[in-house]
Each structure stands twice: as C-alpha cells, then as structure tokens.
Amino acid sequence: MATLLVTGGCGFIGSNFIRDVLANEPDISIVNFDALTYAGNLANLADLESHSRYRFVKGDITDRAAVEKALEGVDGVINFAAESHVDRSILDSGPFLRTNVIGTQILLDVARSQKIKRFVQVSTDEVYGSLGATGLFTEETPLHPNSPYSASKAAADMLVQAYVHTFGMDAVITRCSNNYGPYQFPEKLIPLFITNLMRDQQVPIYGDGQQIRDWIHVRDHGAGILAAWRKGKAGEVYNFGGRCEKANLDLTHLMLDLLGKPRTLIKYVQDRPGHDRRYAIDCTKAERELGWSPQMTFDVGLRETIDWYKANEAWIKNVRSGDYLKYYQQQYGSR
Numbered sequence: 527m528a529t530l531l532v533t534g535g536c537g538f539i540g541s542n543f544i545r546d547v548l549a550n551e552p553d554i555s556i557v558n559f560d561a562l563t564y565a566g567n568l569a570n571l572a573d574l575e576s577h578s579r580y581r582f583v584k585g586d587i588t589d590r591a592a593v594e595k596a597l598e599g600v601d602g603v604i605n606f607a608a609e610s611h612v613d614r615s616i617l618d619s620g621p622f623l624r625t626n627v628i629g630t631q632i633l634l635d636v637a638r639s640q641k642i643k644r645f646v647q648v649s650t651d652e653v654y655g656s657l658g659a660t661g662l663f664t665e666e667t668p669l670h671p672n673s674p675y676s677a678s679k680a681a682a683d684m685l686v687q688a689y690v691h692t693f694g695m696d697a698v699i700t701r702c703s704n705n706y707g708p709y710q711f712p713e714k715l716i717p718l719f720i721t722n723l724m725r726d727q728q729v730p731i732y733g734d735g736q737q738i739r740d741w742i743h744v745r746d747h748g749a750g751i752l753a754a755w756r757k758g759k760a761g762e763v764y765n766f767g768g769r770c771e772k773a774n775l776d777l778t779h780l781m782l783d784l785l786g787k788p789r790t791l792i793k794y795v796q797d798r799p800g801h802d803r804r805y806a807i808d809c810t811k812a813e814r815e816l817g818w819s820p821q822m823t824f825d826v827g828l829r830e831t832i833d834w835y836k837a838n839e840a841w842i843k844n845v846r847s848g849d850y851l852k853y854y855q856q857q858y859g860s861r
C-alpha cells in the first residue's frame with residue numbers, strides 16, 4: 527500500500543484525481559492536504575469523507591510545521607495546490623507567489639528531509655508561453671511564462687528541477703493543457719459560460735475570441751499524473767494534452783448550441799492583458815514512456831460536463847456566492 531499526500535485535493539483537478547484513485551487503485555491511500563481557499567470545496571468529496579483509504583487534513587503548504595506533520599508516513603507527494611486563475615493573478619499576484627513558489631519550496635524541503643520516495647509537481651503548459659498559428663509545445667520548449675500565474679508556476683518547476691539536480695531528489699513534473707469537467711470553479715471559461723448560460727446571463731468573450739486552447743478532460747489529466755507517479759523517470763517532464771484545439775469563440779458557439787441559447791448572449795469585452803494567443807501540446811513523450819493517452823472525446827466530455835452542472839444546481843449556488851460575487855464584479859464590472 528502506498529500513501530500519497532495530495533495537496534489541493536479539494537480543488538477541481540485534485541478532487542477528480544482523488545475520486546478516481548479511490549475508485550480504481552486499491553493499493554493507494556490518500557491524505558488530502560488543502561487550505562480550503564475560495565477554490566477549495568469540501569463538498570467536492572463529501573461522499574468520500576468516511577472512505578477507509580482517505581483522510582482530509584486542513585492545512586497550508588506554506589506552513590512548514592503543518593507540512594512536516596502531514597508528511598509523516600507518506601510515500602509520495604502529488605502537488606496540485608496552487609492559485610490557478612490567470613485573471614486573479616493579474617488583479618493580485620501576491621497569493622500566487624506565496625502558494626505556488628514558496629509553498630512548493632517548503633513542500634520540496636520537507637519531502638527531502640523526510641525522504642519521501644517521489645514528488646510529482648503538477649504544472650501547466652502556460653509555462654511555455656504562447657504559440658503562433660503553427661507548432662506544438664514539447665518538453666524541450668524553452669520556458670517563457672507571460673502572466674504572473676504562469677511565472678509563478680515556472681518558478682516552481684525550476685525549483686523542482688534544482689532539487690533534482692542539487693540533492694538528487696526523485697521528482698517529476700507534469701505540464702498539462704486546459705482541463706474541463708465536473709467540479710470546476712465557475713471562474714474558468716467552460717464552467718463560467720455554462721453556469722451563466724443556464725441563468726440566461728451574458729458570457730464575456732475576451733478580445734476577438736480567436737485565442738486557441740487545447741482541451742483535455744480532467745480525468746485524462748488525472749490518469750496521466752498517476753502514470754507519472756508510477757512510471758515516470760526522476761527529473762523528467764511529461765506533457766499532457768487532449769489534441770483538441772478550439773478557438774474560444776467556436777467553443778462558445780458549441781456551448782450555446784448544446785444549451786439551446788441564442789448568440790445574442792455573447793458579450794465582447796476588453797481583452798485579458800498579455801493574453802496568450804495559442805496553446806497546443808505535443809504529448810507523444812507521455813504516450814511513449816508512460817503508456818498514457820487521452821481517452822475522452824471532447825464532444826462526449828463537454829455534453830457530460832454540461833449535464834453535470836445541470837444536475838448540480840445546489841453546488842453551483844453555493845460556489846457562486848460570497849467571494850465569487852466580489853470577484854465577478856471586480857473582473858467584469860470594469861470590462
């Protein structure tokens with residue numbers, strides 16, 4: 527039996543990962559270490575609270591004493607914990623540096639001193655910057671982060687690589703493209719647009735809407751992270767993507783059609799400052815070396831995601847209150 531400390535397990539990707547591991551991996555126990563920021567939601571895993579291979583610990587990865595305690599008896603760390611929203615990093619980058627950089631450094635330090643077997647750093651394709659009309663990000667693409675969020679993630683990746691190089695730590699880095707699926711906080715494009723459209727509210731398209739993202743289902747991302755934990759080589763980077771490039775406007779039209787809503791609900795707003803134009807991932811290394819490949823087709827995955835939001839009105843109502851309303855006003859009131 528291996529025990530994994532999953533940080534940020536109450537967020538979107540972490541909670542989907544924990545759900546799948548508990549369902550399908552009987553040789554893995556999970557300690558979920560999460561500070562429960564605005565993005566962390568205990569409701570995401572409420573049905574699994576009493577699972578025999580699951581334990582929740584409320585804690586902050588920048589709190590060394592709490593991390594030391596949580597890592598006792600743990601075999602591996604999967605570090606999902608982060609401030610994850612680009613727009614928020616433009617409003618205030620402070621929490622991004624604190625959690626994404628200092629938090630990762632503290633986790634690495636404690637994992638090293640407690641001789642944790644493997645550290646998986648969950649990173650992002652945004653560290654590579656922006657592509658032109660052609661080409662793909664490979665693991666060899668130089669880092670060129672453009673937003674405070676991606677700069678903080680790139681800094682964390684470089685710290686991980688420094689710990690591998692300097693201390694011989696066993697760590698791997700995964701870099702994934704845009705995730706979608708259930709339990710995603712409705713500040714990101716897909717859940718924001720679905721939940722707005724369900725209420726006949728307008729959806730804000732930044733700039734000309736021709737920016738391209740490469741969409742992957744969250745469970746495919748989780749399967750890649752698990753494969754990296756099991757089969758990855760220390761010091762290596764693995765890219766994950768869905769081979770599913772879509773311009774934001776085309777994706778918006780698709781969501782409008784699936785929800786039966788008119789195109790008049792589209793509102794063009796001022797562009798995101800420094801907006802990356804295109805992301806697209808070459809994931810052949812992960813396919814070759816980890817035996818992983820994305821399974822979910824976008825057509826099915828998007829329909830299922832819309833159905834999930836439709837079936838979870840109480841969840842939406844809960845997360846769209848409090849801090850969310852303040853953020854939404856700050857973000858879109860000015861655009």
Ligand code: NAD
Nearest residue numbers: 534536537538539561562563565566586587607608610705
């Ligand atoms: P999320 O914002 O939904 O969840 C983040 C979680 O981390 C929350 O539960 C939050 O409470 C927790 N957290 C934040 N600060 C913390 C701290 N200091 N200590 C402990 N817990 C803390 O994020 P997500 O979309 O699930 O992303 C998870 C990870 O995957 C992030 O590292 C992100 O950079 C990376 N990633 C995300 C995507 C994507 O499309 N969402 C794609 C590639 C990589």
Ligand code: DAU
Nearest residue numbers: 610611612650652702703704713714715730731732737774
């Ligand atoms: O590529 C991986 C990254 O994907 C992750 O590292 C990040 O954590 C995750 O948030 C995501 O970043 P993006 O900035 O690409 O995602 P977001 O959903 O914020 O935006 C997707 C695209 O949609 C982007 O081009 C901006 C645009 N957009 C977004 C919002 C929220 C709009 O046009 N309007 C909006 O209201």
